[in-house]
Amino acid sequence: MKNIVIGRFIPGSSFLYKMDPRTKIIVLILLMVSAFLVRSLSLIAFGLMLLMVVLIVGRISVKRVLLGLRPLMFLLIFTFSFQIFFNTAGELVFTTTLAYSPGGLGVVVLLWFFWWFTRRRIPFKLLYFLVVLIASGTLLSLFSYGPIFTTSTIEVYSQGLEMALFIMLRLVIIVTLSTILTLTTKPTDLNLGLEAVLKPFKLIRVNTEEMAMIISISLRYIPTLLDEANKIILAQASRGVDFSEGKLKEKLMQIVSLLVPMFIISFKRSDELASAMEARSFVPGRPRTRLHQLTWRPMDTVALCFGLIILSTVIVLRVIGW
Amino acid sequence: MGIKFEQVNYAYRGPDGQKYLALANINLPIGETGEFITLIGETGSGKTTLVQHMNALLVPDTGSVTVLGVKVTKEAVAKKRIKLNPIRKKVGLVFQFPEYQLFEETVLKDIIFGPKNFGVPEAEAKALAHELIKVVGLDESYLSRSPFNLSGGEKKRVSIAGILAMEPDILILDEPTSGLDPMGRDELLTVFNRIHTTLNKTIILITHDMNTVYRYAKRALVMRSGYLVYDGDPQALFSRKNIENWNLETPDLLALQQLISSELGFKFPHTAKTEEDLLTMLEAVIA
Ligand SMILES: Nc1ncnc2c1ncn2[C@@H]1O[C@H](COP(=O)(O)OP(=O)(O)OP(=O)(O)O)[C@@H](O)[C@H]1O
Numbered sequence: 001m002k003n004i005v006i007g008r009f010i011p012g013s014s015f016l017y018k019m020d021p022r023t024k025i026i027v028l029i030l031l032m033v034s035a036f037l038v039r040s041l042s043l044i045a046f047g048l049m050l051l052m053v054v055l056i057v058g059r060i061s062v063k064r065v066l067l068g069l070r071p072l073m074f075l076l077i078f079t080f081s082f083q084i085f086f087n088t089a090g091e092l093v094f095t096t097t098l099a100y101s102p103g104g105l106g107v108v109v110l111l112w113f114f115w116w117f118t119r120r121r122i123p124f125k126l127l128y129f130l131v132v133l134i135a136s137g138t139l140l141s142l143f144s145y146g147p148i149f150t151t152s153t154i155e156v157y158s159q160g161l162e163m164a165l166f167i168m169l170r171l172v173i174i175v176t177l178s179t180i181l182t183l184t185t186k187p188t189d190l191n192l193g194l195e196a197v198l199k200p201f202k203l204i205r206v207n208t209e210e211m212a213m214i215i216s217i218s219l220r221y222i223p224t225l226l227d228e229a230n231k232i233i234l235a236q237a238s239r240g241v242d243f244s245e246g247k248l249k250e251k252l253m254q255i256v257s258l259l260v261p262m263f264i265i266s267f268k269r270s271d272e273l274a275s276a277m278e279a280r281s282f283v284p285g286r287p288r289t290r291l292h293q294l295t296w297r298p299m300d301t302v303a304l305c306f307g308l309i310i311l312s313t314v315i316v317l318r319v320i321g322w
Numbered sequence: 323m324g325i326k327f328e329q330v331n332y333a334y335r336g337p338d339g340q341k342y343l344a345l346a347n348i349n350l351p352i353g354e355t356g357e358f359i360t361l362i363g364e365t366g367s368g369k370t371t372l373v374q375h376m377n378a379l380l381v382p383d384t385g386s387v388t389v390l391g392v393k394v395t396k397e398a399v400a401k402k403r404i405k406l407n408p409i410r411k412k413v414g415l416v417f418q419f420p421e422y423q424l425f426e427e428t429v430l431k432d433i434i435f436g437p438k439n440f441g442v443p444e445a446e447a448k449a450l451a452h453e454l455i456k457v458v459g460l461d462e463s464y465l466s467r468s469p470f471n472l473s474g475g476e477k478k479r480v481s482i483a484g485i486l487a488m489e490p491d492i493l494i495l496d497e498p499t500s501g502l503d504p505m506g507r508d509e510l511l512t513v514f515n516r517i518h519t520t521l522n523k524t525i526i527l528i529t530h531d532m533n534t535v536y537r538y539a540k541r542a543l544v545m546r547s548g549y550l551v552y553d554g555d556p557q558a559l560f561s562r563k564n565i566e567n568w569n570l571e572t573p574d575l576l577a578l579q580q581l582i583s584s585e586l587g588f589k590f591p592h593t594a595k596t597e598e599d600l601l602t603m604l605e606a607v608i609a
């Protein structure tokens with residue numbers, strides 16, 4: 001919970017920090033669209049490499065960004081396994097037959113017992129689970145003892161493997177891109193940038209300033225609310241809520257005991273924020289002067305060109321069927 | 323031994339892994355019974371962090387905290403060698419801000435939430451709640467109200483009742499009287515003092531009010547930027563010079579006595595801790 005980085009600004013001084021927020025937002029959109037248009041695995045892998053270069057040149061720790069991916073771990077693994085096991089296009093690259101025999105099943109059950117009792121001591125829980133899962137599969141395919149009840153085959157096809165990797169890389173790229181934006185842009189700048197980028201929507205009577213304000217305040221409050229959540233967890237733990245254990249019913253209770261104070265505190269916070277804004281004469285929709293003016297620099301032009309080049313390359317490649 | 327800190331260091335971690343040292347080399351023994359300790363120190367000096375170690379909500383980075391015989395270290399917790407929940411039952415901690423723990427529909431349910439988690443039968447917990455709501459200075463009509471429509475002071479009282487209901491062996495209160503009116507404050511302090519004297523329970527109380535320290539504490543701890551800079555008798559603390567350096571001030575009653583001695587040249591046979599005590603002394607003089 002403490003390590004969620006989405007939405008958090010970390011001060012720094014690399015070129016990513018000096019760039020105009022408008023540029024960053026537009027380039028982000030261009031690159032995200034590109035990531036969605038790309039259809040081949042090699043291209044998306046190349047994109048990820050490019051992004052790594054940007055991270056290194058921009059002096060952003062890769063570890064930070066990886067931590068940002070952690071909440072998505074489950075989703076990543078789920079899509080990955082889904083593609084691997086259920087996508088049957090392309091060539092067969094791997095196949096194995098699982099034989100269910102009393103001996104084999106017995107060993108597997110033992111293995112899971114072992115997992116159940118040791119899992120609390122292992123730091124990488126998900127990884128441990130996967131290792132045990134794969135180990136039991138391997139066991140069943142290699143070892144049988146006694147009469148075989150039934151068998152099942154696992155087949156992995158080339159396309160499934162490719163798609164699995166592809167989807168994973170795409171998700172990683174998209175999350176990394178948005179992490180870079182919020183990591184390197186002050187909330188106030190983000191607000192200004194969003195406002196500028198959303199300006200065209202004014203023509204269709206959307207209140208863009210308010211939209212921008214809403215988006216940037218939400219982003220700004222994600223880390224604050226996480227801090228609050230941690231405090232609530234402590235307060236409830238001191239009344240005997242054990243967030244690391246419990247049956248389903250207890251788990252529900254634990255979640256309620258976390259969510260209710262969370263909502264109450266958020267409402268209170270937003271109420272206070274509204275009063276504070278009003279006390280400083282903020283009136284929605286009224287034109288406001290700016291303390292900081294955004295300045296466009298040559299660097300921004302370069303970045304924008306970079307984004308456009310990538311997008312057009314991707315479009316061209318897609319048209320010629322890559 | 324009740325609670326024992328041995329060379330405890332603790333740092334909060336910022337999002338980028340930066341460390342903010344909040345506790346530095348704390349060594350501190352606390353008796354299982356019979357202590358009335360006040361913990362004082364300027365804002366941000368680490369008081370809350372210190373008490374959150376006492377019921378294993380926070381775990382030391384290095385060093386150990388032994389709570390009622392259970393040795394809490396980072397390693398032991400990481401390997402799940404020890405159970406933390408029993409510690410929290412025995413060492414009750416009332417939080418600084420009640421908003422973080424109130425969540426049930428009614429005050430009654432909120433008060434019995436703690437005991438129920440620790441396996442107390444519901445009927446028993448309810449009976450306790452009816453008793454405790456009066457102890458903390460509210461009447462039984464509050465039990466059916468929603469905790470969210472209460473005033474700040476009322477919320478505070480409900481959250482205190484919620485911890486008292488767990489019947490902890492050691493009671494820790496993080497600024498229990500902030501945001502209360504003077505009458506309410508005195509009432510609650512009397513309650514804590516009564517729990518201390520009748521049940522001989524150890525009480526640890528964080529406060530910014532020197533009068534409370536002077537009146538009730540048997541032992542005072544002073545924190546300053548993560549260090550424990552004073553541990554001892556409150557009387558002796560206030561007779562030290564330069565306590566302003568620790569952002570402390572002389573309690574009213576003591577200041578009054580000092581003023582009388584310096585301006586009128588009056589020698590008190592001993593320094594009075596309560597108004598009644600001072601009055602008897604003055605009456606003796608007049609007579
Ligand atoms: N979750 C946190 N993350 C980072 N730093 C923290 C966190 N909580 C507290 N701190 C820092 O640790 C230090 C000690 O905080 P603590 O809450 O223990 O102070 P305190 O003595 O209780 O202050 P107060 O009298 O205001 O309640 C402070 O400098 C504070 O900024």
Ligand SMILES: [Mg+2]
Nearest residue numbers: 369370418496
């Ligand atoms: Mg505090």
